[in-house]
Amino acid sequence: MAKTSAVEKNKRRRALVKSYAAKRKELKAIVMDQKLPIEERFRAQLKLAALPRNSSATRIRNRCEVTGRPRAYYRKLRMSRIALRELGAVGLVPGLVKSSW
Template sequence: MAKTSQVNRNAKRERMSARDKVKRAALKSIVKDRALPVEERFEASVKLAALPRNGAPTRIRLRCELSGRSRANYRKFRLSRIALRDLASAGQIPGMVKASW
């Protein structure tokens, strides 16, 4: 089980990212628009840099929903390899069977 503080910190980052998503996208579009004057684009980049870092989507870490494990996760299931194996062995994941040959 992962530290509760790490799981909570990641959840906070997810909330901040969702909150700032529209504002961040608008500022990025201004920065990338070459038709606008340089001063306006620079102001937008300064405002973008002033936003909290934890609001950026790249700061979010994929964690297991059950255990909070940060490594060896399957994106499709949002589970770690250990939790996925346990659930699959118990028959909790439809269509997934243990390989045998």
């Protein structure tokens, strides 16, 4: 099980990303628009840099929903390989068959 503080920190980051998503998208559109004057684009870049760091989507860490483990994460299932194996062995993952030989 991962540290509770790390899991909670990641949840706060997700909330920040969600709240600032529209503003970031708007500012990035201004920065990338080659037709606008360079001064306006630079002002937009400064505003973008002034936003909280944790409001950037790249700061989010994919973590297992069951255990909070940050590595060996399957995006489609939103869980780690270890949690997947344990739940699959019990029969809680539809379509997953435990292999034995």
